[in-house]
Amino acid sequence: MSPDETENDDVPRVDLTSDSESNILFGQLLIKGDYIDEQTIKSTSRIMQKLGGEQTLFKILEKRGTLTRENLLDCIRVQQQPDISMGMLLHQLGEITRGQWQQAEQLRTHSGDFNHIGEILVGKQMLREDQYTEANAALTGYLYEEPDIGECDSLLLKNLPIKTCKVFGFFPIRRVDSSIIVAFENPELEDAQTEAARCFNTTVEAVLCSATALRRAFAAYERQAAPKTDAEKLVVKEGSASAWVNNILRNGVELSASDIHIQPTSDFVRVRYRIDGTLRDHDHLPLEQLEAMVSRLKIMAEADIAERRKHQDGRIDFENPETGAISELRASFFITINGEAVVLRVLRSDNRIVELKDIGMGDKTLEQFHKQALQAPNGVIIVTGPTGSGKTSTLYSCVQHLNNDTTSIITAEDPVEFQVDGISQCSINPKLGRTYEDSLKFIVRQDPDVIVLGEIRDASSATSAIQASLTGHKVLTTFHAEDTIGTLLRLMYMNIERFLIASTISCVMAQRLARKVCSSCAQPVKPKSAELKLLGWSLDSFHGGNFREGAGCEHCEFTGYKGRVAIFEVLIPNAAVRDSILESNNATDIRRISQESAGLVTLLEHGLVKASRGETSLAEVIRVLPRLTPPRPLLEIIRLTGIRQ
Ligand SMILES: [Zn+2]
Incomplete structure (x- = not known):
């Protein structure tokens, strides 16, 4: 037919x-x-x-x-x-x-x-x-075809009038006999085909391509044509995406990075490591590698490889191919205008919990914390600080200290970062409906002495923690706040009743990590007048200190720092502080009363004592610690904390 x-x-x-x-x-x-x-x-x-x-x-x-x-x-x-x-x-x-x-x-x-x-x-x-x-x-x-600069005849790209291409939305694909196949975003656009024919000085055959493909071709062309800057002098490396990914992860783990950042910019993929709290630029890779690397990481993290429009997360057990050591990484995929950015948090692989006496509190502060907060039968202990300030490690040091045969400890965490023998740990999973609030209801029925709540995030988890304390439990938790007094105020702003805050909170501990002066290249220094001015110290305030700085050596990669020290501000509310919580809205008042009557040593003051012992530098103290009130003279702070010189 x-x-x-x-x-x-x-x-x-x-x-x-x-x-x-x-x-x-x-x-x-x-x-x-x-x-x-x-x-x-x-x-x-x-x-x-x-x-x-x-x-x-x-x-x-x-x-x-x-x-x-x-x-x-x-x-x-x-x-x-x-x-x-x-x-x-x-x-x-x-x-x-x-x-x-x-x-x-x-x-x-x-x-x-x-x-x-x-x-x-x-x-x-x-x-x-x-x-x-x-x-x-x-x-x-029309026929459909996406332009690919890698496949394109270099003669066609030579002297390509890229501005005209952008205005009329076209890019050459290949030469066929005497005419040229050209991809257009819209071939019907007035004069587009005429302009293209004029540019290539011959007849063109129009095919249709997507706007995104066209933009990608323009960007690739400009990258290729642009004079190379230092950042772009990329060392083209051998191997596949998985080899690149392995290298990035292995370097990160070996350099003890806490976070690995893989971030696309408009020109290249930037790889950075956070080491001792500071981000360091490590490598620049070609943008063309991004997609394959992200896909590889998604496979490792069991994330959805086809999903490129939504943020995702996942977990990776990374085995170092050389040492065989396994590190657990938490992966976050985030959609940016330049492509997917990946940040990998390296969870502690050694699972070593620092003993409470070694976390770096002064003797006097530690004794007070131990007697009045940790050993008290109930009350809420809050460890506070920004992300990466070491509050989880401190929480675990407390948990480990309380852990014995006669104490029942139950946790709800997001996620469980350290495993402790002898306690019941639960990972929060909101996807499965296992939220903090929900888990807490069940924890209370498990007859605990100590409840560890990974984090207070909002009024409802704060209320849950306080309720648990009111029913006779000791509650340990973390909270995102600037300092101890800031924690109290934030709880008040969450509309938690003041009398509940005043009566249940047995301790607020604020924390920061400062870089430790490298012991291999440390040398004594005199405080600079600019530093003293920033700190609000007079010339004789720092009397009695032995300040140090690292000159830089191969042990510290010439940064002058290796490792970190924790700096604390411990508030154990006494009657006067509790009264001020009930009566005052004013952070300055509550802080003053806490300093005068409850022996509060501020983060800044504690940092200065550590700097005066040469553990960290004054520059670090200035960089990481809030400077809310002028510090007292060094000798007085030493007396208050019981930190020996
Ligand atoms: Zn050094």
Whole structure:
């Protein structure tokens, strides 16, 4: 049967059960284009009836091996049947559901814009941009192809008028005989094809490509053409994405980085490590590697590799290929305008919990903390500080100290970072409905003496912690606040009753980590007058101190610092402080009363004592510690903390 006879024969008498109008239209076109015959339509129609109309004509023909996607798109492209809409084609191809198709048709009626539907579907994440562009190409009679600068003839790129390319939205693909195939975002744009022909000084064959592909090609071209800056003098390294990823992770673990940052900029991928609390630039890699590296990391983290529009997280057990040591990493994938940024938090692999007496509190402070907070039968102990200030480590030192045969300790953490024998630890998992509040309800029924709540995040978890303390439990938790007094005020602002705060909180401990002066290259220094001025110290205030700085050596990678020291501010509220919590809104008042009556030594003061012992530098003290009130003279702080020189 020839196509002509078919046309006269009026094909629609074949009954296609579902979406019959659409299927009939496509059936007609396919017969007309000589891709299938009427016999095939009849047998396909029977299958469709059996399937209850769930599948489109094309999907069944495709499954039977009669027709490919390319065949259908070619058929549409060549015949240009105006009755076929974007929604109809996408549905026929199985790229959108019937519901999405109907939605698209409604949008089309509203906007009256044919292309707009595809853009809306892409915007609503119902469709990928390349699927839309390919369908759009077929419907407008063009071939679809994305430009690839790596595949492009270098002669075409030489002297490419990139500005004109950007204005008219095109990029060359390849030369075929005497003409050049050029990808256009919109070939119908006025003068676009004429301009392209003028640029290449020959005839052009237009193909359609997506806006994103075009932008990527422009960026790659400009990167290639631009004079190389230092940052871009990339050492092109051997090997696959997985080798790169392994290198990045191994270096990070070996340098004792706490975090590994893989961040795309507009020109390159920046790899940085946070070591001793400071981010250090480590490497610049070509942007082209990003996608493969991110995919590799997603596989390792068991994240969704196909998902590139949403933030994700996951966990990686990384085995160092040289030492065989396993490190646990928490991975976070974050969508930026330059691509996906990945940050890996290196969870402590050694699981070593520092003994409470060694965490770095002064003897006097430690004794007070021990007697009045840790050994008290109930009350809430809060460790506070910004992310990365070591509060979790301190929390565990306390837990370990309390851990014995006669004490029942139960935790709810997000996630469990250290495993402690003899206590019941639970990882919070909101995805499974295991929240702090929920877990706490069950913990109380487990007859605990000590409850460890990973973090107070909001009023409801704060209330939960306080309630648990009121029912006779000792509660240990962390909180994100600037300092001890700031913690009390933040709780007040969360509308926690003041009398509850005053009566249940047995200790607030604020903490920071400062870099430790490298012992291999440390040398004595005199405080600089600019430093003293910043600290609010007079010349004789620092009397009795032995300040040091690192000159820089190979042990510390010439930074002058190696390792970190913890700095504390411990508030154990006494009657006067509790009264001030009940009565005052003023941080300065509460802080003054705490200093005068409860022996509070501020973070800054404690840092200065540590600097005066040469453990850290004055520069570090200034960098990491809040300077809220002027510090007292050194000798007085030493007396208050009991830190020996
Ligand atoms: Zn050194």
